[in-house]
Amino acid sequence: MKLVVQVKLLPTTEQAEALEATLHQLNQAANKVSRLAFETQTFGVYGLRSQVYSELKAAGLGAQQAQHVIKKVADAYTSLRGLISNGRLTGRRRRKAESKPITFRPEAAHPFDDRCLSWLHNVRTVSIWTVHGRVKNIAFTGSPGQLKTLATYRRGETDLLLRDEVWYLVATCEIPQAPLKADPDGWIGVDRGIVNLATTSDGINYSGQKLTGYRRKMAQVRAELQAKGTKSARRKLKRRAKRERRFAIQTNHVIANEIVADAQRTGRGIAVEELAGIRDRVRLWPSQRATISNWPFHQLGECLAYKARRAGVAFVEVDPAFTSQMCPNRWCGHTARANRPSRDSFRCGSCGFAGPADHIAALNVCRRASAVWAFVNMPNEPAVGSGLSASRAGQPDRTARRKPRALAPGR
Structure with a gap:
């Protein structure tokens, strides 16, 4: 690669x-x-x-x-x-x-x-x-x-x-890449967010508090420079924008390295939500739009994808629909908006299963990964796209509309 x-x-x-x-x-x-x-x-x-x-x-x-x-x-x-x-x-x-x-x-x-x-x-x-x-x-x-x-x-x-x-x-x-482990021993589901930049199905949170504080400081400095409007202020704005972008890139690389190393050590694959078009699908308060636009969610997924491929770790993207509202209990699966009474908490209204909402989402991503991997590796299934992702699987009604993609063996 x-x-x-x-x-x-x-x-x-x-x-x-x-x-x-x-x-x-x-x-x-x-x-x-x-x-x-x-x-x-x-x-x-x-x-x-x-x-x-x-x-x-x-x-x-x-x-x-x-x-x-x-x-x-x-x-x-x-x-x-x-x-x-x-x-x-x-x-x-x-x-x-x-x-x-x-x-x-x-x-x-x-x-x-x-x-x-x-x-x-x-x-x-x-x-x-x-x-x-x-x-x-x-x-x-x-x-x-x-x-x-x-x-x-x-x-x-x-x-x-x-x-x-x-x-x-x-x-x-x-760079030579390791042979792909085509039969992973389970999956690490990864839920990407803002409060927690990434949460794995193992319950590991990569908190965004440090980044949030850094961004607030940069926003304050940016407002002061914009109010001045001088050439020197505009030059400083450009430098600070590049500095903030480099900080985000470095943060994504650190998170991706730790997740891929854990997957490689345990012989598991990595599954993430497909967030393409997220700006068009979700409703946001005006104060949230800048955060969603500035944080490179897609870049974290790309870092995970290429680092996984280099390490021989299976990588898929799954349907993100209702991952934070669906009960991950195998015998339940109840899905309702009421299951998530607040941003940080989840409680199933049917079986009572409860936990942090980000962790619940990561568990559902992990569950859907097995179905996606089995589907794209069926016999006589042609490889699709770049061979780095799988999408819209785990939900039969949505899968019918889009063809899943994944890192197939030998690719």
């Missing part, structure tokens, strides 16, 4: 100037190619290459970099068409995107292949092509795990990136 490793560059002043000039010229060339592609409606790599390759070479770009500029533009328009065809870009935003050529920022990331960028792992330096010639002995650093992964599994292109005046290299690595 493919993962990316990001390491930090430590260039000298002269090296940084060469890197910055290179990015600026490459993105300037990409903007020129993009305008031509838009005017002539030529978006394929081969069509663009026949029109602009010689011109890019004459402008001082090497053969490889000219090819990368053309492919970068073609990929950008392919991504735009994908967003439109998938319905993720509609209305005014679509009309605006289609009315003008795609533009690239002067510091936008640019790919380099092994002919243009060489790694010396033993001394932790890189040599890279620039518009000022080949620049050697640029130091880089990273965590021990990142450096080991980079030296062992790096394959393909590497992106040069300038973010907040700091230089990075983002390298693609081909």
